[in-house]
Amino acid sequence: MTGHPPLGEQDLKHLELLQSVISRLGNNSFLVKGWCITLNSVLVAAGNRSPAWTAILVAVTVTVGFWLLDGYYLRQERLFRTLYERIVAGRDDPPPVFTMDAQRYGGSVTWLGVLLSRPLLFCYGVLATADSMLILFLG
Known part of the structure; x- marks a missing residue:
């Protein structure tokens, strides 16, 4: 045992609430990736017509925009995971009951660090480079 008192019913409900938020954020991140790839494909296909570079320039802009949006969702998910853990x-000071203030861990999870993480670089970096x-x- 770690010497901590067992989690009570309120604590378990709080953790369930946090789990649902984390799941929603993960789902949003997945949907953003899907929309980005779909729109990117459509814009590149439209680039076969003249002037091709304008449609593809829009595709790059769309990719970067979705990259930033997905980075936001992934950062929020990581903040809530930190709160949950x-x-x-x-190890947390006793938070108010059912607190959802994950922003207090913002220093440990930077937005730039999330944007440059392997999963996002692989998805959006490859699209933007292509x-x-x-x-x-x-x-």
């Missing part, structure tokens, strides 16, 4: 581990190369070759 601290409550479970009993679109940029198409601009160079078609322009």
